Amino acid sequence: MTHPMRTGARLELKDVTKTYTGHGEDKHVLDRINCIVEPGEFLSIVGPSGVGKTTLLRLLTGLTPVTTGEILLDGKPVTSPPEDLAIVLQEYTRSLMPWLTVEKNIELPLKLKKIAKEERRERVQSAIIEVGLEGNDSRYPWQLSGGMQQRVAIARALASRPRILVMDEPFASVDAQTRLDLEDLVLKVRDDFGITTLLVTHDMDEAVYLADRVLVLTGKPAHVAAEIAVPLGYPRNQVETRAHPDFGHLRGEIYQLIRGKR
Amino acid sequence: MRFANPKNWLWLISLGGVVLIWQLVSVSLNDRPFPSVLKISNALSEMLQTGEFWGDLGVTFLIAMVGLIIGIALAVPLGLLVGLSEFAFRSTKFILDFLKVIPPIVVLPLVLLMFGTTIKFSVTLVVFGVLFSVIVQATYGVRDTDPVLLDTLAAFNASKYARLKYAVLPSALPFIATGTKIATSAAVIVSIVTGLVGSGPGLGHSLSVAQTGGNSPNVYAYVVVLGVVGILVNLLVSAMDKRIIFWRGK
Amino acid sequence: MLALLRRFLISSWLVVALLLLWWKVSANSENYFWPPLSQIATQFKANWLFTNVVEDVIPSLKNLAIGYIIGAPCAVVVGAHLGLSEIAQKIFSPLVNFFRSIPGVALVPIFIMLFGIGDESRRVSIAVAVFFPTLIATVEAVRSSDAVLMDVSRSFRFSAFQSLWRVRVPSGAPMISSGLQVSLQVGFIVMIVSEMLGAFRGLGAFTVEAQQSFMIIDMWTGIIVLGILGYIFNVIFELVEKRALRWYRGQKGLTS
Numbered sequence: 090m091t092h093p094m095r096t097g098a099r100l101e102l103k104d105v106t107k108t109y110t111g112h113g114e115d116k117h118v119l120d121r122i123n124c125i126v127e128p129g130e131f132l133s134i135v136g137p138s139g140v141g142k143t144t145l146l147r148l149l150t151g152l153t154p155v156t157t158g159e160i161l162l163d164g165k166p167v168t169s170p171p172e173d174l175a176i177v178l179q180e181y182t183r184s185l186m187p188w189l190t191v192e193k194n195i196e197l198p199l200k201l202k203k204i205a206k207e208e209r210r211e212r213v214q215s216a217i218i219e220v221g222l223e224g225n226d227s228r229y230p231w232q233l234s235g236g237m238q239q240r241v242a243i244a245r246a247l248a249s250r251p252r253i254l255v256m257d258e259p260f261a262s263v264d265a266q267t268r269l270d271l272e273d274l275v276l277k278v279r280d281d282f283g284i285t286t287l288l289v290t291h292d293m294d295e296a297v298y299l300a301d302r303v304l305v306l307t308g309k310p311a312h313v314a315a316e317i318a319v320p321l322g323y324p325r326n327q328v329e330t331r332a333h334p335d336f337g338h339l340r341g342e343i344y345q346l347i348r349g350k351r
Numbered sequence: 352m353r354f355a356n357p358k359n360w361l362w363l364i365s366l367g368g369v370v371l372i373w374q375l376v377s378v379s380l381n382d383r384p385f386p387s388v389l390k391i392s393n394a395l396s397e398m399l400q401t402g403e404f405w406g407d408l409g410v411t412f413l414i415a416m417v418g419l420i421i422g423i424a425l426a427v428p429l430g431l432l433v434g435l436s437e438f439a440f441r442s443t444k445f446i447l448d449f450l451k452v453i454p455p456i457v458v459l460p461l462v463l464l465m466f467g468t469t470i471k472f473s474v475t476l477v478v479f480g481v482l483f484s485v486i487v488q489a490t491y492g493v494r495d496t497d498p499v500l501l502d503t504l505a506a507f508n509a510s511k512y513a514r515l516k517y518a519v520l521p522s523a524l525p526f527i528a529t530g531t532k533i534a535t536s537a538a539v540i541v542s543i544v545t546g547l548v549g550s551g552p553g554l555g556h557s558l559s560v561a562q563t564g565g566n567s568p569n570v571y572a573y574v575v576v577l578g579v580v581g582i583l584v585n586l587l588v589s590a591m592d593k594r595i596i597f598w599r600g601k
Numbered sequence: 602m603l604a605l606l607r608r609f610l611i612s613s614w615l616v617v618a619l620l621l622l623w624w625k626v627s628a629n630s631e632n633y634f635w636p637p638l639s640q641i642a643t644q645f646k647a648n649w650l651f652t653n654v655v656e657d658v659i660p661s662l663k664n665l666a667i668g669y670i671i672g673a674p675c676a677v678v679v680g681a682h683l684g685l686s687e688i689a690q691k692i693f694s695p696l697v698n699f700f701r702s703i704p705g706v707a708l709v710p711i712f713i714m715l716f717g718i719g720d721e722s723r724r725v726s727i728a729v730a731v732f733f734p735t736l737i738a739t740v741e742a743v744r745s746s747d748a749v750l751m752d753v754s755r756s757f758r759f760s761a762f763q764s765l766w767r768v769r770v771p772s773g774a775p776m777i778s779s780g781l782q783v784s785l786q787v788g789f790i791v792m793i794v795s796e797m798l799g800a801f802r803g804l805g806a807f808t809v810e811a812q813q814s815f816m817i818i819d820m821w822t823g824i825i826v827l828g829i830l831g832y833i834f835n836v837i838f839e840l841v842e843k844r845a846l847r848w849y850r851g852q853k854g855l856t857s
């Protein structure tokens with residue numbers, strides 16, 4: 090299998106603020122968030138429940154407009170979901186089209202982009218192989234387990250050949266074993282394609298295990314409490330990496346930040 | 352506050368549009384029975400001042416309500432009985448499914464022949480229109496009883512009567528309410544149809560008389576009235592709906 | 602195999618028993634309204650297998666088909682677009698609410714007045730009557746599209762048109778389909794009423810004419826044909842729906 094090596098995109102958040110208006114009083118959720126994600130980097134975003142992680146993710150994918158500040162993807166301001174960006178959402182049961190087979194689900198965005206049939210087929214097949222779903226092409230999402238459904242969502246994201254992949258708690262509702270498998274799948278994908286990867290989670294272990302760097306959000310309104318580099322090197326291993334003394338250290342540090350500041 | 356918001360007045364645009372288009376068409380089609388808005392509203396306001404109209408309206412509702420009440424009174428016990436027995440349910444399934452989808456208009460000629468253009472004819476037809484859908488709903492309601500609840504009651508050695516009261520009926524009631532909701536709209540429509548097609552008493556008959564007599568403004572006026580009646584029934588039904596949803600705690 | 606036979610017996614014995622009972626009880630019936638079933642059966646064969654089919658059944662069904670095929674798809678298209686726009690709903694919903702509240706059958710006299718008692722007026726009545734139930738269902742279906750699927754469409758940059766027809770309408774298909782089924786039932790009723798109110802041919806006209814000229818047995822055969830047709834339409838509709846919305850049943854079966 091040969092994948093054309095692509096370079097990841099560079100993401101820059103400048104003084105990003107979000108205030109939800111309407112429905113009665115205004116709600117100031119995010120306060121002057123600044124952050125730069127380098128091409129090919131893996132960034133985890135953690136924070137307590139309700140802090141504004143999903144909000145931040147929706148802003149930087151262009152699904153929700155910022156109140157003030159600016160988000161730049163490769164230097165261009167993000168106002169709507171950009172071409173080079175793909176998203177995997179937490180709600181796997183709802184994010185796939187239940188009336189389409191696995192193959193058709195992955196193919197749909199390509200079809201609507203009017204990509205030629207041959208290329209479509211090739212991309213769909215390689216995405217299916219990439220996420221390890223061979224032999225499930227013509228099954229429906231609801232015939233698959235939760236973990237497999239999330240693999241389909243990842244395959245669909247990959248088939249559009251993004252340069253940045255953004256995931257919102259993608260493994261929060263799958264069982265523990267599947268979760269570990271999917272974490273390693275995401276690392277493999279990042280490795281194979283060299284794409285920039287952002288992952289929102291409230292699981293501190295997961296954040297550290299996967300990332301080059303962890304962004305910790307706390308407070309109301311939320312601000313960046315810390316950016317923590319993870320010097321664990323790749324490839325990672327579920328047993329060895331997690332047993333590494335630095336791993337426990339980083340984990341403790343993040344725990345302190347989140348618990349201490351409440 | 353609500354009235355100050357211009358968005359809440361947007362529908363006036365469509366109303367104005369319809370009146371305008373209607374007027375244009377009626378002018379350009381003056382050889383066809385397509386009277387102007389003014390003529391129709393005159394016919395309507397004259398009609399509203401006659402006792403005959405209000406009598407018709409009352410009879411139409413009366414027929415619907417009496418038929419509805421009789422229909423439900425027959426359907427609920429039958430539905431509960433059928434639903435309680437697996438054998439009865441399976442034996443009657445085909446017949447009930449068949450009768451449920453047969454519209455009352457199909458048997459109208461027979462009933463008309465038996466009773467003539469009387470209130471009895473109209474009410475019988477309304478009962479036919481109400482009966483089967485409520486029976487079917489009630490059986491589904493009984494069969495939807497939570498088996499865990501039944502087991503729990505059985506574990507407490509509850510009597511058959513207690514099981515019925517605390518498990519089966521609470522489960523069946525929302526279904527029966529849904530059936531009643533559907534049946535209410537159906538009852539009013541059937542009541543109108545009996546007049547329109549079978550010359551039974553009520554608004555339907557007056558509409559049919561206006562049409563055969565070539566009194567086109569009155570035909571439209573009656574249709575407007577039927578639209579308003581329909582809206583009222585829909586409001587009634589959605590009010591019932593809110594109660595049901597409240598009851599289910601959703 | 603034996604279980605299958607058992608199930609078949611349980612679900613059909615009562616039908617057979619009732620038919621036999623009807624046959625027996627009515628055999629020497631002098632009752633004017635309830636002629637012997639045997640006579641009805643004989644007359645049924647003479648009338649409908651297949652003498653009057655071309656004359657009375659085909660025209661009825663043709664009107665229904667034409668009215669439905671014009672009215673229902675139009676309603677889906679209009680309803681889908683109406684469901685998308687909050688403003689359009691504000692503008693049109695009182696109007697739509699008014700028109701959908703008029704019983705379909707009440708439209709028949711208007712169209713008879715406008716177009717005479719030909720097939721034209723019947724087809725228009727059916728098309729208009731069929732329009733509103735499907736319209737309401739489609740608007741509701743499109744409005745209640747899942748927010749997550751909408752995010753997915755936006756993130757893949759589907760155009761508004763693409764997300765309407767590739768995501769909103771298919772995901773609302775179960776709801777739209779129940780609107781289509783109600784429409785078919787309404788269309789069937791309007792078909793009969795429009796024939797009863799003035800037609801020379803068609804099933805409704807046949808049955809009502811038999812009733813008015815006191816040909817009780819003929820009337821009975823008309824009622825039976827109409828009843829069977831009404832049932833068959835529903836069965837066919839549900840079969841098609843079952844096939845087309847297999848995904849919906851599958852999904853529900855697994856989650857509930």
Ligand SMILES: Nc1ncnc2c1ncn2[C@@H]1O[C@H](COP(=O)(O)OP(=O)(O)OP(=O)(O)O)[C@@H](O)[C@H]1O
Pocket residue numbers: 109116118136137138139140141142143144145291
């Ligand atoms: N559309 C909205 N309008 C108003 N307030 C909102 C909206 N979306 C989110 N919020 C509020 O913003 C805050 C942050 O929500 P958000 O979903 O971003 O948190 P989160 O960190 O993703 O939480 P979780 O871990 O539970 O997913 C919450 O208080 C929430 O109530």
Ligand SMILES: [Mg+2]
Pocket residue numbers: 142143144
């Ligand atoms: Mg969230």
